[in-house]
Amino acid sequence: MRNFLLLTILFISFFLNAQNYHQYVNHFIGTGGHGHTYPGPTMPFGMVQLSPDTRIDGSWDGCSGYHYSDSIIYGFSHTHLNGTGVSDYGDIMIMPTMGITSFDPKVYSSSFSHQNEKASAGFYAVHLDKYKIDVELTTSTRVGFHKYQFHQAGKANILLDLNHRDKLLEGEIRIINDRTLEVYRKSHAWATNQQIWSRIEFNQPMEFSKIETNPTSKHTGLIISKKVNKGDEILAKVSLSFTSYEGAKLNATEIPHWDFSKVKQEAESAWNKELSKIEVKSNDKDKLTIFYTALYHTMIQPNIAQDLDGKYMGRDFKVHENPGFDYYTVFxxxxxxxxxxxxxxxxxxxxxxxxxxxxxxxxxxxxxxxxxxxxxxxxxxxxxxxxxxxxxxxxxxxxxxxxxxxxxxxxxxxxxxxxxxxxxxxxxxxxxxxxxxxxxxxxxxxxxxxxxxxxxxxxxxxxxxxxxxxxxxxxxxxxxxxxxxxxxxxxxxxxxxxxxxxxxxxxxxxxxxxxxxxxxxxxxxxxxxxxxxxxxxxxxxxxxxxxxxxxxxxxxxxxxxxxxxxxxxxxxxxxxxxxxxxxxxxxxxxxxxxxxxxxxxxxxxxxxxxxxxxxxxxxxxxxxxxxxxxxxxxxxxxxxxxxxxxxxxxxxxxxxxxxxxxxxxxxxxxxxxRNLNHFFNLSGNHLPTIDDIVIVPNFVGSKSFKDQQTIEIKSTEKDVQFYYSIDHAEFQMYKKPFQIKETSFIKAYAQRGEKKSKEVQGLFIKKPNDYSIELLSEYLPHYHGGGPDILLDGVHGTANWKKGDWQGYFGVDFEAIIDLKGTPEISQVSSTFVQDSRSWILMPRKWEVMISNDKGKTYQLFDTVEFEVEPLNDEIFVQMISSKVKKVKANYIKVKAYQFGKLPKGHLSEGENSYVFIDEILIK
Structure with a gap:
């Protein structure tokens, strides 16, 4: 009988364990390397992603706010992105401390060890070494649940830092009573107008001792205090809403009690239900872990973005009523x-x-x-x-x-x-x-x-x-x-x-x-x-x-x-x-x-x-x-x-x-x-097949030329006839390559039977001079712009430098010699540059022009222009830098653009080399 009972218990235990799919999820897969995942708890497709932040600098490997190689925690915020290549989120950051009143992250952060860190479906725990505080986190769909246990007596100061990670545009902190706060945060990062409302509730009375503001009177943080004895616990619930304070208050009712274990168990049950949609059998536990972690990662976004009553913030930044379906974000x-x-x-x-x-x-x-x-x-x-x-x-x-x-x-x-x-x-x-x-x-x-x-x-x-x-x-x-x-x-x-x-x-x-x-x-x-x-x-x-x-x-x-x-x-x-x-x-x-x-x-x-x-x-x-x-x-x-x-x-x-x-x-x-698609209701009308398009022709010929240019028209398609037009004249049949001697706008198309290709067009520009240029510095091969001659071809690059009209130099100054093919009188030398500081491209800090009358044997200074560079200006713009006007004869000109240098403090890539991007050099 005892053996029978033992076998029964073992069978039931095995059966229950077999259905416990969340046990196979390793929340740390992807938190190292370049995976950009986060380990903290969330519900399937939930609004809250409550996770530790170990990176606040917006670095590429810190896009989720966490990287496994780190050993410092700055706090625990309630929104995170899973595996993106751009940094954002990290809203409503809370950090429990002992005695700290500074809002400097370097001061309030704490070291931690992975040995004292644990994560499972709907749960995360870590020990903060600096403060001897055990932190446990769990969530419902719209509410993050915190539990802090203190291992030393003293004054616990919990920091709410709204100035966390991305740029704070607006911040407001409302003290409702000694247990309740309301918070509004508007920020600018990848999402340039991100708004979130929150309600924070504590399980016991707290002291709100210090609201931090900045010069624009935005609330940026709050110190929340409580005297604690060794072993004491403080619980906090943080609800989110994308619509309003009222929405956050309503969403807080998702967890109407203070039973942390119950919320954790409900999260585990929710994850078991989702993960059991695919049941895998294997004796290889690593493979099961990889599979169910992968399935988990597909289920933590898109994220529900509406309140319990269905209200949501639309793309027009207006609050809309319940649409009759679940509204999501993060696509x-x-x-x-x-x-x-x-x-x-x-x-x-x-x-x-x-x-x-x-x-x-x-x-x-x-x-x-x-x-x-x-x-x-x-x-x-x-x-x-x-x-x-x-x-x-x-x-x-x-x-x-x-x-x-x-x-x-x-x-x-x-x-x-x-x-x-x-x-x-x-x-x-x-x-x-x-x-x-x-x-x-x-x-x-x-x-x-x-x-x-x-x-x-x-x-x-x-x-x-x-x-x-x-x-x-x-x-x-x-x-x-x-x-x-x-x-x-x-x-x-x-x-x-x-x-x-x-x-x-x-x-x-x-x-x-x-x-x-x-x-x-x-x-x-x-x-x-x-x-x-x-x-x-x-x-x-x-x-x-x-x-x-x-x-x-x-x-x-x-x-x-x-x-x-x-x-x-x-x-x-x-x-x-x-x-x-x-x-x-x-x-x-x-x-x-x-x-x-x-x-x-x-x-x-x-x-x-x-x-x-x-x-x-x-x-x-x-x-x-x-x-x-x-x-x-x-x-x-x-x-x-x-x-x-x-x-x-x-x-x-x-x-x-x-x-x-x-x-x-x-x-x-x-x-x-045979049954995989059995539930699909296949439908569709039988419309006629579509004939192949006629492939467009290609021009063969340089965009800019000196005296004359031969234009050839080709195609990858056989058995087609070409037609072309010069400067909006009537189209004529193409029989052989032809020459142009002036700037010309050419259009062409291919024809197969009655069917025509799309028209293509090209502007072939006669250079405004016969100057030649020798580069003394080396441009990056992938930012060649078309080679040295593009700096004298009469074609000007636009602010969209990615189109390839600019020549790029990285970590070096630009320097070149221009042969004027004679000894003309010059009065001014100019060049255009583009700045896109987020892409490390900055204006040069100095533009120097030297002239020679002995064909480059000796040079004398013509002019120097100092430029005030704004390296933290995010605007993309094109600007011409010109020498002063003064008449002098020369046959050679040497120009030099001094790159800005290392990216400065305040830039996301501080300390890295910068680029200088140059285009047309104009000589008057």
């Missing part, structure tokens, strides 16, 4: 459209609908769909309009609960705007360097998004819209260079020279040509055909994975996890391993995917190979572990590979489930996926 769509949102269509359709309804409200209130929305602010970070991918994917899968017509209206609106190069994209069929920075990436991503809009039009039976956006979706072909088999930038409608596919520069978004040249997820057959067939496409894929990982150009911290030029640490590469499936090489997909999972995901603080990016890095792992991936969101087909675990069970919201067994996997077959 890192450039990242998450690839895998996170497709994952949600499997295991979280209800929230998928809420996200899309949120998108539609943001369109109605803000004028366009979100790109990277944060706390009601559109940051316009990253590129594309990938909300449409999420909407198209849901519509393709028949997910109901949002207005399809309104979603299509919003999608079409985003595509028809004239921002971020879209005007040129619509006009020319591609974006060039002249039009917009990151021109290649934007062209490719717009083309994919346009395909998504076409699929929405197809479902809604809108044939004209379908045809229009399907044609736009082929615009990738206009930047595909058949010679290099890479996506290549154009300038002045000519291929950019010089070109190196491994170079990281401003023509691509966080990548290079190799990493972007396979981003045609909506037209893989077309990409294969452009390569010359499956064999050539396979060779290109093989080359990507096997070539040297060395890259030219600038160092980009986001590009990590390299296999050849494949970069798993950044999103543009995420679908590429699955492209082998498209040519029947399933074994190569299996090999690459398994290698990535085995080597780039670890059970350690540095266990992520790149930024978590709001769940995308982990979502790739989750889907790949299931043996599937959504190469083309907006299409119901999943690419497949061998499942990573012996058995996985997916529990769907409709009560059904799907079991995926590794032993049933057959290479290239989908046998075990």
């Amino acid at each position: 890192s769509l450039w990242d998450t459209f690839r895998a996170a949102h497709p994952l949600y269509t499997l295991i979280d359709q209800k929230r998928t609908v809420d996200y899309i309804n949120t998108f539609i409200k943001q369109y109605e209130q803000g004028g366009r769909l979100p790109v990277w929305e944060l706390a009601s602010n559109e940051t316009d970070c990253m590129i594309g309009y990938h909300s449409v991918s999420v909407m198209a994917d849901a519509m393709a899968k028949g997910i109901k609960g949002f207005d399809y017509e309104k979603a299509f209206e919003a999608a079409k609106n985003s595509a028809m705007l004239d921002i971020f190069g879209l005007d040129a994209y619509k006009r020319n069929g591609f974006i060039s360097i002249d039009d917009e920075h990151e021109s290649v990436s934007k062209t490719l991503e717009y083309a994919y998004d346009d395909w998504c809009i076409a699929q929405m039009a197809k479902i809604l039976n809108k044939p004209q819209d379908y045809q229009y956006f399907m044609e736009r979706s082929q615009n990738w072909k206009n930047l595909y260079d058949a010679e290099t088999k890479l996506m290549r930038p154009k300038k002045n409608s000519s291929w950019e020279e010089p070109f190196d596919g491994t170079e990281v520069n401003n023509n691509y978004t966080e990548g290079n040509s190799w990493q972007y040249s396979f981003f045609v997820p909506h037209d893989i057959p077309g990409l294969i055909e452009a390569h010359g067939g499956k064999l050539e496409f396979e060779k290109s894929l093989d080359q990507l994975f096997t070539m040297s990982s060395k890259m030219a150009g600038r160092h980009q911290v986001d590009i990590t996890g390299l296999i050849g030029q494949y970069a798993h640490g950044n999103e543009p590469s995420h679908h590429v391993a699955y492209l082998y499936n498209s040519i029947g090489k399933f074994e190569k997909t299996n090999e690459k995917v398994k290698f990535i999972m085995d080597n780039f995901y670890k059970n350690s603080p540095d266990g992520l190979i790149g930024n978590e990016d709001c769940g995308q890095m982990s979502a790739w792992y989750i889907l790949s572990a299931l043996g599937i991936y959504s190469v083309t969101p907006g299409q119901i087909e999943w690419a497949t590979t061998e499942p990573y675990f012996d058995e996985v069970k997916i529990n769907y919201e409709n009560g059904t489930s799907e079991i995926i067994r590794k032993k049933e996997y057959q290479l290239g077959q989908r046998k075990y996926f």
Whole structure:
């Protein structure tokens, strides 16, 4: 009988433990390396992310406020971002101390040890060495719950510091009674107008001894005091609201009691419920930990952004009533459209609908769909309009609960705007360097998004819209260079020279040509055909994975996890391993995917190979572990590979489930996926196929020239006829290269049968002089601007220096000699410079001009201009610096721009070298 009871107890214990999925989550995965995650407690998709802050400087590896390599805690704030590459949040920071009354973070911070630190689902604990205080934290959806235990007697001073991390615009602290505070904080960082309200309640009377203000009378902090004995505890509840004090007061009712353990248990139960949507079996505990931590990371954003009564702050910064669905914030769509949102269509359709309804409200209130929305602010970070991918994917899968017509209206609106190069994209069929920075990436991503809009039009039976956006979706072909088999930038409608596919520069978004040249997820057959067939496409894929990982150009911290030029640490590469499936090489997909999972995901603080990016890095792992991936969101087909675990069970919201067994996997077959899409309501109209577009022609010829210029017109497409126009004259047939002798505006198009390409245009400028220039200092190869002659070509760079019109020098002065090809009389020498202090580009502190009458053998000073540089001015501007007017004859001129030097105190990158960016040198 005793044995039977023992077995029964063991069985029950095993069963309960088996359902305890939160036990496998390691909250420190990604807090080291470049993962940018945080370890503190939050609820699934919760408004509160209560976590320790170990970094307050806005550094790149401190984007979440915490880094595992640190040993100092500044406090515990209530909002954090998971794995982003830009710093923000850190609102309502509280720090318990003993006797400290200073608001200097260096004074009130405390050391800590990871040995005395613990984190689990909905819970975090740490010992503050300096004060001998044990801190425990837990949360509900909208309320952070603190418990402080004091191990020495004395005066406990709890600091509320509103001047924490980002720039404080407004601050207000209201003392309601001896247990209750109300707080308002408005700040400026990535989100330039972030507002948050809070209610702070203590479980016992407190003394509010010191409110800190700054010269503008903003409240910046408060000292909250209490005499304590050894072993005493103080509890605090902090509710948040994005709308008002009333909202914060209402949200505080989520926790109407002071039972810390109960809240912790409720958080654990909530996490078990979410994590049990996918049940994984494995004897390898590390793999279980990596899997469930990854699943956890996909579930801590987007974040609920409405009060308990449904009120929320809209994109118009007005408070709106309950919309009838859950309203969210934090949409890192450039990242998450690839895998996170497709994952949600499997295991979280209800929230998928809420996200899309949120998108539609943001369109109605803000004028366009979100790109990277944060706390009601559109940051316009990253590129594309990938909300449409999420909407198209849901519509393709028949997910109901949002207005399809309104979603299509919003999608079409985003595509028809004239921002971020879209005007040129619509006009020319591609974006060039002249039009917009990151021109290649934007062209490719717009083309994919346009395909998504076409699929929405197809479902809604809108044939004209379908045809229009399907044609736009082929615009990738206009930047595909058949010679290099890479996506290549154009300038002045000519291929950019010089070109190196491994170079990281401003023509691509966080990548290079190799990493972007396979981003045609909506037209893989077309990409294969452009390569010359499956064999050539396979060779290109093989080359990507096997070539040297060395890259030219600038160092980009986001590009990590390299296999050849494949970069798993950044999103543009995420679908590429699955492209082998498209040519029947399933074994190569299996090999690459398994290698990535085995080597780039670890059970350690540095266990992520790149930024978590709001769940995308982990979502790739989750889907790949299931043996599937959504190469083309907006299409119901999943690419497949061998499942990573012996058995996985997916529990769907409709009560059904799907079991995926590794032993049933057959290479290239989908046998075990027979039920995976069983709940999707597939729909759509059969509209006609769209003919291939005619690819635009390219000009061959320099943008500037001295005496005359030969212009040639070419195309990657055969059997087309070209037509061109000079200076708005009638178009004429192109038969052979022609010459121009004056500045000329040329337009051209290609024609195949009755079908025409988009018109391209180029301005070819005759130089205003025949001067030559010799550079005495070395510019950065990726900021060449076109070579030395661009400084004398008569073309002026704009404030958007990323378009490549400027020449950049890093940590050195600019110096050059100009040969005037004679001995003219000069009166003034000028040059233009650009400043963008956030990108380390500063105006020079001095401009020096020297002249020579003996062809450079000796020089005498012509003029020196001192410039007052404002290195902390965030404004981007262009300014000309000119010498004084005085007439003198010269045949050589030497110019020198003295760089500012090291970035000063107060700059986020204090102590680093600065750049000087120069363009046109004018001589009168």
